[in-house]
Amino acid sequence: MFFIKFLKKIIKALGSNASPNQLAFGFAMGMILGLTPFWNIHNLIVIFLIAIINVNISTALLALTIFGLLAPIFDGLFHVFGLSILNTGPLQGLFTGMYENTFFVLTRFNNTLVLGSFVISLAAFVPVFFGFKIFAKYYQEKLHPKVEKWKITKILKSSKIFNLLNTGYKLKN
Amino acid sequence: MRWKGIIFIIVIIALSAAMYFIFSDHWIETRVEKALSSANGAKVEIDNFRFSIFKLSSGWDKIQVANPEHPMKNLFETGKTSMNMEFMPLIRQKIVIDTLQLTEVKTNTDRTTSGELPKKNQKEIKQSEQSDGSGLMNKAGQRLKATGEEYKNIRLESMKSDLNIDSIMLAIDLSSIEYIDSVKKTMEEKVAHWEGVINADDFQKDYKALESEFEEIKKIDPKAIKTVDDLKAAVKKLEKTKKKFDKVYDQVKQYEDDFNKDLKSARLAADDIGEKVKTDYAEIEKMAKIPNIDTKNLATFIFGETATGSVNKFFEITEKIAYYKKKLSSVKSEKEKPKRGKGQYIEFSQKYKYPDFWIKNMILSGELQDQTRLAGKIINLTSDPKLINQMTEISFSGKRPDNSEISGLANIDDRSENSVDTYQFSIDGFSIQNFSLSQTELFPYTIANGRGKINSGARMEKETYLVQLDFFGSNMIFEKKNDAKPQSEIQKFLDQSITNFQNLEVRCKYYDGKFAIKSNIDDLFSKEIKNYLDKNITEAKAKIHKEIDNRINKATHEYEQYNASAMKNIKDKLNHYKTEIDQHRKEIDDKKSETEKEIKKKGGKALDNLFNS
Structure with a gap:
């Protein structure tokens, strides 16, 4: 049920009048949540920002799902990258200062996976933002009318079927 | 700015806080139980785990640690326990406990349910244990056991009939x-x-x-x-x-x-x-089991089997200590090869460098299965002694039901490759009534009355072990065992001489693979036993020597x-x-x-x- 609701919301959000900037910003922030280990202070800040800034939450959730599934594949890459940053000579003074600071220790910056994935997701933020913005524009202008005509979209939008599935789900539980 | 969003965040935070206060103890309890069970190889169950993030303290009402070899028994269980953790290490994923107080510790208690782990977990543990095994102590123990068996096999009384020189x-x-x-x-x-x-x-x-x-x-x-x-x-x-x-x-x-x-x-x-x-x-004398009887090894014949058994128990304990030491230090080695999805923590400063696990003070009190009351403490129990540059010190003392006093000290030093572990243990004033000191036919007595004292010490350095075990018996009265065989000439003599013997001293020493026993009973028995045995042994020896000489003389003459x-x-x-x-x-x-x-x-x-x- 959640998946259908979620899919319905995604299609609705992409087809809505929401600005491509809002959609793309939400997607890029969701990417950070998806790529980096979830239980971290920086993700708390990202969630907080998603909640208070006028960005699209559905695209953020879409990115969280997609990148959350992709993240384990790049686990080794994140570790190696994080390790190389943490071993960079000129940064040792900075890292030592951070290590001795309680707040930064709580961010788990000294974990290879956390730092590696966080830096990579930050680096990917701008390209992903602009990439998704282009896609959102294209979708709203060209793709949306076609998607609206797809049978699956009609089924998803049909409140009758949705209600039927919803009732079935409630009865089951 | 989305007000709805802010309200949503506040609600989420409030809910998370509520969830934390309601469920965190249970969540931590489950995780700690799982981790400890895995380390122990059998169930570890905690009742009413409490954790306070503000006070950085935790505790429980009861913990039961099942015995992996006997799942219906607990290795030990504790009563109310409390501990204080340090904040700075905790945020660096390290557990440093300032004081851990374990009360009402009881050993070998019965369980109502089996402490066996599910088969899947058992398999994992067995695999991880295969790489363990310090082996060295085990070898020393095995060697000692073999020595004990050797003493058991030397039967002086039946020697004559066994002897077939031809x-x-x-x-x-x-x-x-x-x-x-x-x-x-x-x-x-x-x-x-x-x-x-x-x-x-x-x-x-x-x-x-x-x-x-x-x-x-x-x-x-x-x-x-x-x-x-x-x-x-x-x-x-x-x-x-x-x-x-x-x-x-x-x-x-x-x-x-x-x-x-x-x-x-x-x-x-x-x-x-x-x-x-x-x-x-x-x-030939060895094959014919002809011992060279002198005052030095008489005690070995009499007390050898019992003494080697006691020293072997020491090796069993040290083997267990070595096993848990390895378990503790293995926490560290995991760091070197990061698990998938976990990453690796890099440390940048010595200032906040902590071992993965460190209990600075552990205070224990409780009771053994035989109702011996014990209290003690363990200082610096850690996964990385080199880092803290401290050795683990264990000390305990207590009273047994017969009012004898028991005490022990152990210094387990893993700070360097050349470190030395030392152990001391003593029991003073215990009853030795109905105690049998020897299983040999040469000493078929139990003790009708008397008090005993045991002082033992051990020193382990690399592959060299020194173990000393001294037994002192006072005010002893010996009594012939009920199943003792019919009296021979030698036993008649021993019966007479043991009547006036009240204070016994037996000193055992194991060093570098060699085992030696000294006792004041040597002087008492040796003279007459020698007289008795010498005659038989001399005859046997003479026969052997004559036979060998004959053969050799013939060959030499040719x-x-x-x-x-x-x-x-x-x-x-x-x-x-x-x-x-x-x-x-x-x-x-x-x-x-x-x-x-x-x-x-x-x-x-x-x-x-x-x-x-």
């Missing part, structure tokens, strides 16, 4: 006989060599040619030679032949010297026969006979040559002086004729 003599090959054979063989080879040298074709040919030459010069008659020049030529010929004989003489002399050298080395080898005979004596005849033969030949050559040389010299005289004579006549003409 069958033992038939079953073994005497090394001395083999040695004599080898010496004889070497001698034969040498004799063959010298015979070959003396009878060699070249030598014989040369010698015969020289003999012919000698026969030729024997025919020289100086008086028949007319001129001085011919006489001078004859002298030269004689000198030449003599030189040849000198050369042959030197060669024969050289043969003689070399032969004597060989003879000397063969005699030296024969001198070792005595040592070989001693080895044979010892070997060897000497051969030696004498072979040597004589070669010596005779060499002497014959020497004598013959000497004689020839003498004859040549005579002939030479006769010729020279003739030269003088003929030379004088020639001068006279010259002056007179």
Whole structure:
């Protein structure tokens, strides 16, 4: 049920009048949540920002799902990258200062996976933002009318079927 | 700015906080139980776990640690426990507990449900344990056990009937006989060599040619030679032949010297026969289980099995300590190979460098299964002693139900490769009523009354172990065991002497694979036991020695006979040559002086004729 609701919301959000900037910003922030280990202070800040800034939450959730599934594949890459940053000579003074600071220790910056994935997701933020913005524009202008005509979209939008599935789900539980 | 969003965040935070206060204890409890169960190899169950993030303290009402070998028993369980953690290490994923207080600790308690882990977990644990096993202590323990078994097998009383010297003599090959054979063989080879040298074709040919030459010069008659020049030529010929004989003489002399050298080395080898005979004596005596009874090893016979068993228990305990030490330190090694999805934590400063696990003070109090009350503490229990540069110190003391006092100290030092672990343990004033000190037939007594004291200590350095175990018994009254065998002469004596024996001392020492026991009972028993056993042992030994001597004498006689005849033969030949050559040389010299005289004579006549003409 959640998946259908979620899919319905995604299609609705992409087809809505929401600005491509809002959609793309939400997607890029969701990417950070998806790529980096979830239980971290920086993700708390990202969630907080998603909640208070006028960005699209559905695209953020879409990115969280997609990148959350992709993240384990790049686990080794994140570790190696994080390790190389943490071993960079000129940064040792900075890292030592951070290590001795309680707040930064709580961010788990000294974990290879956390730092590696966080830096990579930050680096990917701008390209992903602009990439998704282009896609959102294209979708709203060209793709949306076609998607609206797809049978699956009609089924998803049909409140009758949705209600039927919803009732079935409630009865089951 | 989305107000709805802010409200949503506030609601989420409030809910998370509520969830944390309601469910966190249970969540942590489940995780801690899982981690400890995995380390223990059987269930570890915690009741009412409490964790306060603000006070950084936690505790529980009860913890049960199941015994992996007996799942229906607990290794131990505790009552109320509290601990205080340090904040700075905690945020760096390290657990540093300042004080852990365990009360009402009880060991070997019964369980209502099985403490066995699900099969999947067991498999994982078994796999991880396969790489463990320090082995060294185990080996020392095994060696000690074997020593104990050896003592058990020596039955002095039944020795006589077990002794079948004839069958033992038939079953073994005497090394001395083999040695004599080898010496004889070497001698034969040498004799063959010298015979070959003396009878060699070249030598014989040369010698015969020289003999012919000698026969030729024997025919020289100086008086028949007319001129001085011919006489001078004859002298030269004689000198030449003599030189040849000198050369042959030197060669024969050289043969003689070399032969004597060989003879000397063969005699030296024969001198070792005595040592070989001693080895044979010892070997046969060992096979016949004939012990060398003296005051030094009497206690070993009597208390050996019991003492080795006690020292072996020590090895079992230290083996367990080594196993848990390895478990503790293995927490660290995981860091080097990060698990998937976990990453690796890099440390940048020594200031906040902590071991993964460190209990600074652990205070324990509780009761053993036999109702012994114990209290103690463990200081610096850690996964990385090198990092904190401290050793783990364990100390405890308590009282047993019979009012005896028990105490122990252990310093487990893993700070460097050359570190030393030391252990001390003592029980003072315990009852030794109905206690049996020995399982041997030689000491068939139990103690009807008395108090005991045990002092033990151990030192472990790399692969060297020193274990000392002293037992002191006071005010002892011995009583004959009910199942003791019918009295023999020796036991009658022991019964009498043990009546007046009240204070016993047994001191055991295990060091570098060797085990020794000393006791004041040695002096008491040794004299009479020696008298009793010596007679039998001396007889048996004499029989063995006689049999060995007979065989060896026969072999030695054969060897000497051969030696004498072979040597004589070669010596005779060499002497014959020497004598013959000497004689020839003498004859040549005579002939030479006769010729020279003739030269003088003929030379004088020639001068006279010259002056007179």
